[in-house]
Amino acid sequence: MKFTPRFLALVLLTSLAAVVARANHHEEKHTYVIVHGATAGAYEWKETGRYLEEAGHTVYRVTLTALGERSHLSAVGVDLSTHIMDVVNTIRFEDLHDVILTGHSYGGRVITGVMNEIPERIKHVMYFDASVPEDGESSYSRNGPPANLLIKNGRRIPEWLNENPTTYPHNVGQPFGPYLEAVKYNNPEAFKLNVTYVPFIAEGTDPAERAARDRNWQNAVARGWTVRTFPGSHTAMLENPKDLSVLMQAAVTDTNTPTP
Amino acid sequence: MKLFRLLTLLLVACGATTLARANHHEEKLTFVLVHGATAGGYEWKETGKYLRDEGHTVYRVTLTALGERSHLSAEGVNLTTHINDVVNTILFEDLHDVVLTGHSYGGMVITGVMDRIPERIKHVFYFDAAVPEDGQSIYDSFGGGRGGNRPEPQVENGRLVMDWLPKNPTSWPHNVGHPIGTFTEPVSYKNPAALALNVTYVPFVRDAADETERAANNAAWQRAKARGWTIRPYPGSHTAMLETPKELAAHILANVNNTNAPAAD
Numbered sequence: 001m002k003f004t005p006r007f008l009a010l011v012l013l014t015s016l017a018a019v020v021a022r023a024n025h026h027e028e029k030h031t032y033v034i035v036h037g038a039t040a041g042a043y044e045w046k047e048t049g050r051y052l053e054e055a056g057h058t059v060y061r062v063t064l065t066a067l068g069e070r071s072h073l074s075a076v077g078v079d080l081s082t083h084i085m086d087v088v089n090t091i092r093f094e095d096l097h098d099v100i101l102t103g104h105s106y107g108g109r110v111i112t113g114v115m116n117e118i119p120e121r122i123k124h125v126m127y128f129d130a131s132v133p134e135d136g137e138s139s140y141s142r143n144g145p146p147a148n149l150l151i152k153n154g155r156r157i158p159e160w161l162n163e164n165p166t167t168y169p170h171n172v173g174q175p176f177g178p179y180l181e182a183v184k185y186n187n188p189e190a191f192k193l194n195v196t197y198v199p200f201i202a203e204g205t206d207p208a209e210r211a212a213r214d215r216n217w218q219n220a221v222a223r224g225w226t227v228r229t230f231p232g233s234h235t236a237m238l239e240n241p242k243d244l245s246v247l248m249q250a251a252v253t254d255t256n257t258p259t260p
Numbered sequence: 261m262k263l264f265r266l267l268t269l270l271l272v273a274c275g276a277t278t279l280a281r282a283n284h285h286e287e288k289l290t291f292v293l294v295h296g297a298t299a300g301g302y303e304w305k306e307t308g309k310y311l312r313d314e315g316h317t318v319y320r321v322t323l324t325a326l327g328e329r330s331h332l333s334a335e336g337v338n339l340t341t342h343i344n345d346v347v348n349t350i351l352f353e354d355l356h357d358v359v360l361t362g363h364s365y366g367g368m369v370i371t372g373v374m375d376r377i378p379e380r381i382k383h384v385f386y387f388d389a390a391v392p393e394d395g396q397s398i399y400d401s402f403g404g405g406r407g408g409n410r411p412e413p414q415v416e417n418g419r420l421v422m423d424w425l426p427k428n429p430t431s432w433p434h435n436v437g438h439p440i441g442t443f444t445e446p447v448s449y450k451n452p453a454a455l456a457l458n459v460t461y462v463p464f465v466r467d468a469a470d471e472t473e474r475a476a477n478n479a480a481w482q483r484a485k486a487r488g489w490t491i492r493p494y495p496g497s498h499t500a501m502l503e504t505p506k507e508l509a510a511h512i513l514a515n516v517n518n519t520n521a522p523a524a525d
Contacts (some may be wrong), residue, residue, distance in 0.1 A: 043352045065332060069348035072341065073324060073332070082331065089328035092432040093302045168351040 030123075030252060031058045034115075035087055037105025037130075039069015039158065039171040044104070048237050051245035062090050064110065066155070070120050076154035078140075079177035084113035091121050099125040100252060103130050105234065106174070108216070109139065112183050119189035124252050125170040127225075128244075129200040129234050132216040135185040139178070142215070151176050195225040196251040200236040226254035280516070289359050289382075289467040289516060290317045294346055294373075296364025296389075297442075298425065300327015303363070308507035308511075314513065321349050323369065323442075327373040330436040334418035338441035339397070343372035350380050359516055361385040364498065365442070367480070368398050371449050378453035383516050386489075388498050390479035394449040398442075401479070415440050459489040460515045464500040490518035 012110045029138070032052055034045045042061035049059040066075040087110060091099060099122050103111035108130025117133060155173025157163065162170065187245045197220035201207050207229050210215050220227060228251055232239045286438060293304045301320035308318040323342045325334040346369060350358060358381050362370035367389025370413055385420055392401045414421045426434050449455075461484035465471040471493050472505030473480055492515050496503045 041352055046353065063352075065329075069345070069352040070324075073347060074336075077333075083332040086329070089331055089472040093300055093328040094305065094431065095302075095324075179339065228376075 007177055020145035029056050030145065030249075031060070031098065032100045032102065032248070033060045033062060033087065033091060033102040034097065034255045035062055035101070035107035035110050036064065036068070037103075037107050038174040039067065039161065040104075040168060041071070043169040045094060045237060048245050048248070052243050052248065055249065056246070057249075060090055060096070061092065062087050064107075066175045067172060068169065074154065075173065075175035075177070076078050076236065077177065078154065079091040079111060080181035080183060082175075083110045083178060087111070087114045088117050091118060097121055100124050100126070100248070102126040102128060102248070104128040104237065106139075106178070107192055109133050109183055110179070110183060112185050114189045115190040116184045116194055119187060119193055122193055124254070125193055125195040126248065127195065127197045127216070127220065127249060128230075128237070129198065130216065132159055132197065132219040133183050133185065134219065136182045138182045140180050141182065146179070191223075194255050195220070195223070196254045197227050198230050198247065198251070199227070200232045200234055201229045203231070215238050222259065224256040224259040226251070226256065228254075261469045268455060288315050288317065288421060290319070290357065291354050291359045291361065291512075292319045292321060292346065292350060294321055294360070294362040294369050295323065295327070296362075297368050297438040298326065298422065299363075300330070300433060302327055302501065304432040304501060304521035305415055306396070307501045307509050309510065310506050310509035314509070318352065319349055319355070321346050326436060326437045327433065329504065334437065334439035334441075336441065337418065337439035339368060339372060339445035341439075342369045342442055343376065343447075346370070346373045347376050351379060356380055357382040359383045359385070359512075361387060361512070362389050363387040363501065364389055365438070366393055368401075368447055372447045374450045378451055378457055379456055383518070384457055384459040385495075385512060385515070386459065386461045386480070386484065387501070388462070389480065391461065391483045392447050392449065393483065394452040395446045397446045399443050399444060400446065455487075458519050459484070459487070460518045461485075461489045461491050462511070462515075463491070463493050464496045464498055465493045466495075466497065486523065488521040488523040490515065490520065492518075 031200060034042070036042055036044050040065040044168050045061050049061050052059050063070050064086050066073045066078045074192050099216055101111050101114060108127045111125060112133055115122060133142070146156060148159055154174065156176045157173045158177070161173060197217065199210065199214070199217055201210070217227070228247060230244060230247055232238055267402040279281065283522045291294050293301050293308060295301055300353045300398050308320050311318050323345050325332045325337045360370050360373060361384070362380050367386045370384060371392055374381060390401050392398065393482055415425070416437060418439055420443065421437040425437060461481065463474060465474065481491070492511065494500055494508065494511055501508050
C-alpha cells in the first residue's frame with residue numbers, strides 16, 4: 001500500500017468525520033433518571049445505564065428508600081411519597097433539567113408522582129412494563145390486597161423471596177406503605193408531557209390480547225402516548241440491556257397523538 | 261512535499277490520540293465519593309464529572325437524611341447507617357478495586373467502610389477529613405460543640421442545626437441539619453486488612469503558614485503520618501472541591517498509586 005497524499009487525505013478525513021460525529025453526540029446528550037420496580041434496586045438497570053453512558057448520555061439510577069443498597073433503612077413509615085421524593089430530590093439537588101424519566105413496573109407509580117410534582121424538569125417519560133395509575137388511585141384501590149399477603153416490619157414478603165440472602169445484589173421485601181397511598185396525577189403540565197409506553201412482550205404471548213386486557217396499556221392509549229413494544233419477560237432489561245438502551249435513545253423524540 | 265509531511269504529522273497525531281484514549285480505558289478506575297456533614301453527593305458533582313471525562317466510573321453516594329435524601333427522618337440515623345449506605349452501594353453494584361474517598365465528616369464513614377469490606381478497596385483518600393482512631397466518635401476525635409463566641413448548635417428532630425444553615429431553603433442544592441446520631445457513635449477500625457490499605461491524606465491548606473501549623477498541631481494529620489499514609493496537601497478552603505474541581509480530579513488521579521511508608525511505632 002502506497003502512502004500517497006490522496007490516501008493520507010482520505011484517512012485524515014475519516015478521522016475528522018469521527019471527531020465531528022463525537023462532537024455531535026455531545027450536543028444531543030440526554031440526562032436519564034431511571035427508576036426501578038418493587039423489591040428491586042437500581043442495580044437492575046446497571047447494564048442498560050452503562051450502554052447509555054457509553055453513548056455519551058448522563059445516567060442517574062435512583063434506588064428507592066428501603067430497597068437495594070438502601071435496604072438497611074427501615075420500611076416502616078415509607079410510603080409512595082417517600083419514593084417520589086427520592087426521585088424529585090435527586091433531580092433538584094443535582095440540578096437536572098430536560099430529564100428523560102423512566103420507570104419500571106411499580107416505578108410507574110413513582111414517576112407518575114414525579115411528573116405531577118416537577119413537570120417543568122422533564123423532557124420525556126418512558127414506562128417500562130409499568131403501572132400507569134389514574135389520579136387518586138393506589139395499587140391497593142386498583143388491585144385489592146395482593147395474593148398471599150405476608151407483611152413483616154412494614155414490608156410485603158412475596159412467596160418467592162429469599163429472606164436470608166447471602167449474595168448481592170438481591171431482592172428484598174417491598175415497603176407496604178406505597179401499596180396503600182394514592183398517587184396525584186392532576187397537574188395539567190404533567191398531562192402535556194410526551195410519554196412512551198413500553199410493554200415487554202414475552203415470547204409466545206400475543207400483544208393484541210394483552211392490549212385488550214391490560215389497564216396500563218389502555219390508559220396509555222387513551223392518553224395518546226406512543227406505544228412501543230419490546231420483546232422479553234417482565235425484567236427484559238436484564239435480558240437485553242443493549243437493545244433496550246437503543247430504544248431509550250430512539251423514543252426520546254416520540255410525541256403524543258391528540259386525544260379526544 | 262509539504263502537504264504529504266503535514267498530512268503524515270496530522271495522521272500520527274490522530275493515531276496518538278486514539279492510542280491515549282485506548283490506554284485510558286485500560287486503566288479505568290471505580291471511584292466511590294463520600295461527602296461531609298450537612299452536604300450531599302452534589303458537592304462532588306463537578307469533580308466527579310472530570311473523573312468521568314477521563315473514562316473512570318464514579319459513584320457519589322448521598323448519606324441518609326442529607327442532600328437528596330434529606331426528606332428522610334434523621335431520627336435513629338447513626339454512623340452505622342451511613343457506613344451501610346456506602347457498603348451496600350459497593351455490594352449491590354458489585355464494585356471491586358474501589359478508590360474510596362471521604363471529605364470532612366466523610367472520613368468517619370470511609371474509616372468504617374474500610375473496616376467492613378477492605379477486600380473491595382484499592383486505595384483510600386481522606387480529603388480534609390476526620391481520621392479517627394478505633395473506638396472514637398467524631399466528637400471524641402474533634403471535641404463536641406463549637407466553643408468561642410458562636411452560639412451552641414441546636415438539635416431539632418434528631419438533627420444538629422448549625423447557626424449558619426439556611427432556615428427555610430427555597431433553592432437547591434442546600435445544606436441541611438446533620439443527623440446527631442452519626443456524631444456520637446464510635447467507629448470500628450481494627451481489621452488488619454483495613455490497616456494495610458494504601459491511603460493518601462489530602463489536607464486542604466490555605467497557605468504555607470496554614471500547612472506548617474496544621475502539620476505540627478492537627479491530630480488527623482499526625483495520625484495519618486504515624487500510620488505511614490502518603491500526605492499530599494491541596495490548596496484551598498475546607499470545600500476546595502467546589503473551588504477547583506478539575507485540578508482536584510487531576511490531584512486524585514496523580515495519587516491513586518501511592519503506597520504507605522512503614523508505619524512509625
